[in-house]
Amino acid sequence: xxxxxxxxxxxxxxxxxxxxxxxxxxxxxxxxxxxxxxxxxxxxxxxxxxxxxxxxxxxxxxxxxxxxxxxxxxxxxxxxxxxxxxxxxxxxxxxxxxxxxxxxxxxxxxxxxxxxxxxxxxxxxxxxxxxxxxxxxxxxxxxxxxxxxxxxxxxxxxxxxxxxxxxxxxxxxxxxxxxxxxxxxxxxxxxxxxxxxxxxxxxxxxxxxxxxxxxxxxxxxxxxxxxxxxxxxxxxxxxxxxxxxxxxxxxxxxxxxxxxxxxxxxxxxxxxxxxxxxxxxxxxxxxxxxxxxxxxxxxxxxxxxxxxxxxxxxxxxxxxxxxxxxxxxxxxxxxxxxxxxxxxxxxxxxxxxxxxxxxxxxxxxxxxxxxxxxxxxxxxxxxxxxxxxxxxxxxxxxxxxxxxxxxxxxxxxxxxxxxxxxxxxxxxxxxxxxxxxxxxxxxxxxxxxxxxxxxxxxxxxxxxx
Amino acid sequence: xxxxxxxxxxxxxxxxxxxxxxxxxxxxxxxxxxxxxxxxxxxxxxxxxxxxxxxxxxxxxxxxxxxxxxxxxxxxxxxxxxxxxxxxxxxxxxxxxxxxxxxxxxxxxxxxxxxxxxxxxxxxxxxxxxxxxxxxxxxxxxxxxxxxxxxxxxxxxxxxxxxxxxxxxxxxxxxxxxxxxxxxxxxxxxxxxx
Ligand code: SF4
Numbered sequence: 045x046x047x048x049x050x051x052x053x054x055x056x057x058x059x060x061x062x063x064x065x066x067x068x069x070x071x072x073x074x075x076x077x078x079x080x081x082x083x084x085x086x087x088x089x090x091x092x093x094x095x096x097x098x099x100x101x102x103x104x105x106x107x108x109x110x111x112x113x114x115x116x117x118x119x120x121x122x123x124x125x126x127x128x129x130x131x132x133x134x135x136x137x138x139x140x141x142x143x144x145x146x147x148x149x150x151x152x153x154x155x156x157x158x159x160x161x162x163x164x165x166x167x168x169x170x171x172x173x174x175x176x177x178x179x180x181x182x183x184x185x186x187x188x189x190x191x192x193x194x195x196x197x198x199x200x201x202x203x204x205x206x207x208x209x210x211x212x213x214x215x216x217x218x219x220x221x222x223x224x225x226x227x228x229x230x231x232x233x234x235x236x237x238x239x240x241x242x243x244x245x246x247x248x249x250x251x252x253x254x255x256x257x258x259x260x261x262x263x264x265x266x267x268x269x270x271x272x273x274x275x276x277x278x279x280x281x282x283x284x285x286x287x288x289x290x291x292x293x294x295x296x297x298x299x300x301x302x303x304x305x306x307x308x309x310x311x312x313x314x315x316x317x318x319x320x321x322x323x324x325x326x327x328x329x330x331x332x333x334x335x336x337x338x339x340x341x342x343x344x345x346x347x348x349x350x351x352x353x354x355x356x357x358x359x360x361x362x363x364x365x366x367x368x369x370x371x372x373x374x375x376x377x378x379x380x381x382x383x384x385x386x387x388x389x390x391x392x393x394x395x396x397x398x399x400x401x402x403x404x405x406x407x408x409x410x411x412x413x414x415x416x417x418x419x420x421x422x423x424x425x426x427x428x429x430x431x432x433x434x435x436x437x438x439x440x441x442x443x444x445x446x447x448x449x450x451x452x453x454x455x456x457x458x459x460x461x462x463x464x465x466x467x468x469x470x471x472x473x474x475x476x477x478x479x480x481x482x483x484x485x486x487x488x489x490x491x492x493x494x495x496x497x498x499x500x501x502x503x504x505x506x507x508x509x
Numbered sequence: 510x511x512x513x514x515x516x517x518x519x520x521x522x523x524x525x526x527x528x529x530x531x532x533x534x535x536x537x538x539x540x541x542x543x544x545x546x547x548x549x550x551x552x553x554x555x556x557x558x559x560x561x562x563x564x565x566x567x568x569x570x571x572x573x574x575x576x577x578x579x580x581x582x583x584x585x586x587x588x589x590x591x592x593x594x595x596x597x598x599x600x601x602x603x604x605x606x607x608x609x610x611x612x613x614x615x616x617x618x619x620x621x622x623x624x625x626x627x628x629x630x631x632x633x634x635x636x637x638x639x640x641x642x643x644x645x646x647x648x649x650x651x652x653x654x655x656x657x658x659x660x661x662x663x664x665x666x667x668x669x670x671x672x673x674x675x676x677x678x679x680x681x682x683x684x685x686x687x688x689x690x691x692x693x694x695x696x697x698x699x700x701x702x703x
Contacts, residue, residue: 059695059696059699065674066674068695070699070703082545083544086546087686091686096693122542191594191623191685199689199690199692199693199696200696200700201689201692203689
């Protein structure tokens with residue numbers, strides 16, 4: 045029978061399937077971090093059991109870490125406690141940790157791929173919603189809760205009911221200045237922040253094929269923001285090339301066998317999806333969100349919707365959202381003055397993102413009164429950026445390359461946007477208070493963010509390149 | 510986990526006839542930074558239960574000795590909002606074994622079952638009858654018969670639904686992890702095959 049890529053991977057990981065029961069799904073790789081793991085380790089202690097397959101879990105510290113002076117002790121007591129707890133737990137249970145100071149440390153969804161741990165055809169979970177990022181390699185990757193983290197530590201399986209499948213096909217060529225971040229913000233704006241609920245999404249089409257691996261990760265990263273369980277993209281030559289010769293990728297003897305298996309990872313031509321959407325890449329503009337969920341986005345040169353254009357059942361939340369953001373229905377976003385720029389997070393903190401930003405700001409200056417945070421996704425990204433002189437270019441432009449971590453993506457660490465201030469951000473969530481209590485977030489691509497950093501305003505990148 | 514076997518429960522109930530009780534009310538966000546699962550019961554419904562200075566709010570039902578029991582009866586759409594599992598931890602830690610409502614948020618329902626709390630969804634009219642019955646007699650007992658999927662008081666009863674897998678788990682006193690631990694040899698076998 046014809047199968048979707050999702051079904052091929054799912055079916056090949058079922059340990060046990062029983063009518064009326066959720067499937068017991070084998071997990072190839074489990075990532076953990078300091079925030080959602082302590083109770084899980086606690087649970088193991090209570091049951092008096094070990095980590096079942098410690099070689100299939102890898103840990104890093106990212107959510108709580110400062111992005112300056114990482115060599116000094118963490119100042120915030122609770123953050124420090126959680127990070128210390130992670131070291132203690134991983135040591136006690138024999139799990140490999142890429143903690144603060146380790147050359148592989150970084151945001152969990154950045155380091156998995158860059159270390160070659162993430163490989164096509166895998167099942168991957170982590171106690172973090174944006175685990176969907178790894179789907180860019182043709183994996184089933186999704187976020188889980190703390191009880192499930194304990195479950196995976198204890199049994200290397202999760203219990204899951206099979207989700208429905210959706211395919212989103214984007215064909216055609218992107219316009220100049222339009223990035224993969226714009227694709228995903230556009231798709232979410234089209235189908236809404238709940239449009240993918242209950243589904244696992246495959247992204248397909250020529251516009252997706254044309255993207256680099258890093259750009260594909262940005263797309264899958266935000267699949268979760270349309271409510272989907274996760275997103276994935278069929279692996280191709282680009283994928284195999286990316287995975288090759290990394291720290292943990294299959295070594296010479298093993299490589300050919302793996303590669304042969306990976307080449308079967310695609311949706312069969314007549315495979316049926318429960319739902320399909322098709323979009324034209326040429327219709328996508330540089331995007332910006334104006335509201336308090338990632339589905340509230342418009343083309344950066346468009347005006348905000350008018351109240352009579354909003355579905356009546358959503359009008360109340362639309363108004364509430366604009367009030368929080370200090371915006372008017374129908375207004376233009378172009379020209380809006382901003383206070384902060386955050387370039388980072390597991391959505392856009394990879395070396396390609398930093399290269400794009402550096403190339404654009406080279407020879408320009410940061411706008412007065414704007415605070416700019418540029419935060420690499422990992423130690424390795426940071427090192428590479430220094431090697432390429434990106435840190436110097438940023439410095440000459442009056443900006444600074446910080447140290448890796450989640451940073452202002454969620455304001456759990458020291459990097460918080462003050463109440464009422466506008467932040468142009470390359471992260472993935474614009475919820476109320478996400479970047480700090482009262483903070484107002486506009487989600488954009490790294491190029492649009494770089495432009496805001498030098499002009500102090502929301503502008504259309506197509507007019508500047 | 511055998512101490513948590515759930516077959517039948519006879520208990521008085523605590524009424525909370527408020528609709529759309531979200532997980533932020535059940536356990537406010539500021540209590541989430543802990544690294545263990547215990548102690549959340551102290552802060553269950555913290556903002557309804559305590560004044561800013563920590564003294565109890567007299568009029569809240571948990572502070573009223575008239576009402577007690579292992580069953581919480583709440584208004585429609587219980588457990589909506591953030592998916593935090595701490596809400597279930599707080600209810601369990603406080604001592605509740607059953608929550609009755611006429612609708613539950615999906616994720617809450619799962620989290621509850623995983624923590625040995627049985628969410629029972631009844632019809633709106635049956636829910637009202639329970640509220641009325643508790644109102645006129647706070648010592649009235651509710652009987653929860655999980656085997657037969659029935660909730661009973663006085664001369665009234667209603668059937669409730671439960672996923673067959675979850676029912677087996679509750680009756681045998683095992684959770685998802687216990688279920689998977691029983692599959693250990695299959696899992697090891699599976700790993701060898703890949
Ligand atoms: S960068 Fe943001 S979204 Fe990504 S893992 Fe960190 S907190 Fe989560």
